[in-house]
Amino acid sequence: MSLITKAAIARDHNAPLIIEDVALRAPGRREVLVEMKASGLCHTDLSIVQGNFPFPLPAILGHEGAGIVRACGPDVTRVKEGDHVILNNLIHCGECEPCRKGKVTGCVLRSELDAMPFHWNGEPLRTLSGIASFARHTVIRQEQVTVIPQSIPFASAAVVPCGVMTGAGAVWNDAKVEPGSTVVVFGLGSIGLNVVQAAAISGASRIVAIDINPGKEQVARLFGATHFVNPRDLALPLKEHLTASLGGLADYAFECVGNVDLLAQAVDLVDPFSGVCLAVGVPPQNQSITLPASTFYLGRTVRGTHIGDGNPLEDTPRIVSDYQNGAFKLNELVTHTLPLDRINEGFDLMKTGQSIRAVILY
Numbered sequence: 001m002s003l004i005t006k007a008a009i010a011r012d013h014n015a016p017l018i019i020e021d022v023a024l025r026a027p028g029r030r031e032v033l034v035e036m037k038a039s040g041l042c043h044t045d046l047s048i049v050q051g052n053f054p055f056p057l058p059a060i061l062g063h064e065g066a067g068i069v070r071a072c073g074p075d076v077t078r079v080k081e082g083d084h085v086i087l088n089n090l091i092h093c094g095e096c097e098p099c100r101k102g103k104v105t106g107c108v109l110r111s112e113l114d115a116m117p118f119h120w121n122g123e124p125l126r127t128l129s130g131i132a133s134f135a136r137h138t139v140i141r142q143e144q145v146t147v148i149p150q151s152i153p154f155a156s157a158a159v160v161p162c163g164v165m166t167g168a169g170a171v172w173n174d175a176k177v178e179p180g181s182t183v184v185v186f187g188l189g190s191i192g193l194n195v196v197q198a199a200a201i202s203g204a205s206r207i208v209a210i211d212i213n214p215g216k217e218q219v220a221r222l223f224g225a226t227h228f229v230n231p232r233d234l235a236l237p238l239k240e241h242l243t244a245s246l247g248g249l250a251d252y253a254f255e256c257v258g259n260v261d262l263l264a265q266a267v268d269l270v271d272p273f274s275g276v277c278l279a280v281g282v283p284p285q286n287q288s289i290t291l292p293a294s295t296f297y298l299g300r301t302v303r304g305t306h307i308g309d310g311n312p313l314e315d316t317p318r319i320v321s322d323y324q325n326g327a328f329k330l331n332e333l334v335t336h337t338l339p340l341d342r343i344n345e346g347f348d349l350m351k352t353g354q355s356i357r358a359v360i361l362y
């Protein structure tokens with residue numbers, strides 16, 4: 001039996017999302033039905049709508065959320081009805097060879113993320129990362145959800161799977177930032193702020209936050225930045241300014257805007273021998289980056305990340321427990337909350353740089 005529920009559908013590129021009834025099938029083997037309680041709006045959802053990220057429409061977007069398990073299909077062992085859960089972007093069975101080797105993105109269940117449990121006007125509807133958090137209800141594999149304590153506000157839990165995990169995972173799982181290091185972060189959206197706070201938790205001693213929006217200085221410092229630079233205020237080129245104020249190049253740089261020119265700058269700001277530069281932002285798909293051939297020959301690393309290679313079994317509970325201990329900020333990321341039928345206003349807040357995370361509350 002299918003359930004009729006409401007969803008915000010991205011029908012066409014560069015058009016507002018529309019709120020429509022959709023049909024959702026019952027959960028199958030190892031799947032659960034989740035009543036969504038909150039969903040974050042991410043820049044990647046906007047990039048898809050704008051046609052800058054390859055993803056076919058129509059679709060139900062939304063790839064970070066939290067809700068309550070309302071029904072379980074056969075063979076569900078990890079969760080039960082009534083559990084509060086975070087819906088993760090990555091799936092982790094914990095049993096296949098890639099999972100056992102710690103390669104989270106290689107889990108054999110990855111193809112399950114493309115399951116299409118929704119129908120709209122009789123046609124199957126695509127979802128992003130198998131989450132569809134822009135729908136009031138969704139059906140998802142049990143290996144994609146993490147049970148959380150019922151005391152955690154849904155709005156704060158909802159931002160963990162992408163905005164938080166991408167930034168924190170890039171620091172902890174990919175760059176492996178070490179105590180005492182110098183870190184440079186371009187872009188202080190939800191991703192960059194979480195790079196800043198994860199680097200601070202890892203013991204980085206100098207964290208330089210860079211943003212063209214001067215309004216970001218205060219929040220960057222709240223999340224642990226020791227320096228703030230607005231490149232538009234500088235008399236010197238950024239590299240000269242930073243080498244002068246830091247006494248050398250950085251150990252780590254993170255590009256969290258999705259701008260290829262900034263990525264090239266970030267590569268140039270890390271130590272040519274041991275420096276590590278992480279490409280975290282998602283640039284428009286048709287753009288390229290050119291680097292000098294000398295970039296790599298002394299040992300510098302440039303690497304990417306997929307959702308911080310975050311593991312729903314270990315990383316999501318770690319962030320939730322750090323939040324409960326007061327060591328990890330989540331509430332401060334949620335600057336705006338809106339009902340589903342005002343979702344397009346949430347994207348406007350993002351475009352104008354007013355929000356860190358706007359969150360839909362169901």
Ligand code: APR
Nearest residue numbers: 043044187188189190191210211212213256257258281282
């Ligand atoms: N230099 C420095 N900062 C910049 C620049 C620039 N040239 N251009 C934009 N920024 C800043 C903005 O002022 C803003 O504070 O980058 C920040 C980006 O924040 P958001 O738009 O909130 O983006 P976020 O959700 O954090 O995502 C960043 O990661 O997931 C991807 O697709 C996403 O590519 C995007 C990136």
Ligand code: ZN
Nearest residue numbers: 042044162163
């Ligand atoms: Zn995202």
